[in-house]
Amino acid sequence: MGRIATLIASALAISIGLIVLVGLLTGSTLAGLTGLVLQIAVITAAMTVLIGVLNLLILHLRRIFGRERGIIYSITLVVSFLLVIALYVLDQPDARRVVLEDVAVSIESTLSALLVFALVYGAYRLMRRRVTWAAVLFTAIVLITLLGAVPLSQLALLEQLRAWILAVPASAGARGLLLGIALAAIIAGMRVLIGQERAVRE
């Protein structure tokens, strides 16, 4: 029974994948069918949000009632969840804005500011762990890029060097990495289409 279910799942994944691919590439009569399949995908994605909300609530309520580690985070989450729902039901847009935007954005901005320290610590740790050519190059480029952004006439040379690094080696390296990443995505897609991806064949 399990084997048959796997075969049906594989056949469905391969056929739907091929229909969408052909429909998108050729724009033929399959385009209508492609649109239908994509609509089903959107509805399924919406359903998973509901599943996600249930998962989240079950998880944190279990933690609260089980008095597990991190219970304070779970209480905060459940209270925030109920508060947002209550604000929607009571139609309080100003209060909703405070909870959803003002609080969240302020906290995120604070965390973003912390990133600078994390990066500086990263550069320090990289050199302390092991001094390699790659680590030295990385730190040197970081320093040149940071100093080159300082608007001082004495650092004009560094500014030019920074601009060259960003335009030539950094740009070339990034494009090379992007090509590799794109190839990885193509191969993963192809493996689905020939039924060799684990999520499809098991």
Next chain:
Amino acid sequence: MDSTTRVLTILIILFAFAAVAIAIQFVRRRREAFPLIASDAYTAMPQVVGAGIESGRPVLIAHNGDALGGTNTPFALIAAEMTYQIAYRAAVGGVAPVMAISESTVLPLAYGTLTRAHKARNRLAGFISPDHVHWAPAGNRSMAFAALLTGMLRTHNAAGAVFTGNYGSELALPLWSATRQRVPTIAATHNIEGQAIAFALADHAMLGDEFSLSGAYLGSDSTALGGVVAASILRIAVIVGLLIPTLYIVGDEVTGGAISRLLAGLFGGGS
């Protein structure tokens, strides 16, 4: 999509299709003919899982950004394969990995992957629990997800952390937190900015397309290795495709247009 782009896309897909299909058949027959280059991160991964088993602590797998059903679906599947390999190893010790995901569509995939890994080890009994997969609805707030991970590292007393998916500079936050808590980290993001952060802050960073090779490095599956061989073939094709026009332009400039005239003589050309 204009007709030229469409034709080129079809050609690339057909070439990739042929490369994958043929490479998998070759690898199935002669697996030992395709040795893999040593990878620091993939060597460390079983060690991190092993340390978790010995200490009875879970490995945290945090997957950010890539959803099923969108253009990033292949990346979600790649991350699922890495999750499978970690969970398959962790299942021996009975401590399943804890997953944090930011996209709701990945929930079924995450549960399915963990279930398959435990089933393959005959350790499914008593495993299925909502505790193993945490959905953190961060939306486009990547910083919120990063902040959540710093908390999860401590709450779950993680033995190690693996970061997969689409992380930008916010990856620095959980990596920094993990370093302070002495939790070994492996970063496998496909975002270039995230890869740079990972290089500086993670214990083991996967650069370029290394994140997509978990099946080949950690699994015994020939099809995954076939995918690596196919990717190498495609990479060579891309290099050749870039070199030919470069050589043509440079050569034409050096020879004063001799190459253009030669090609026009061979294949004909408009007047």
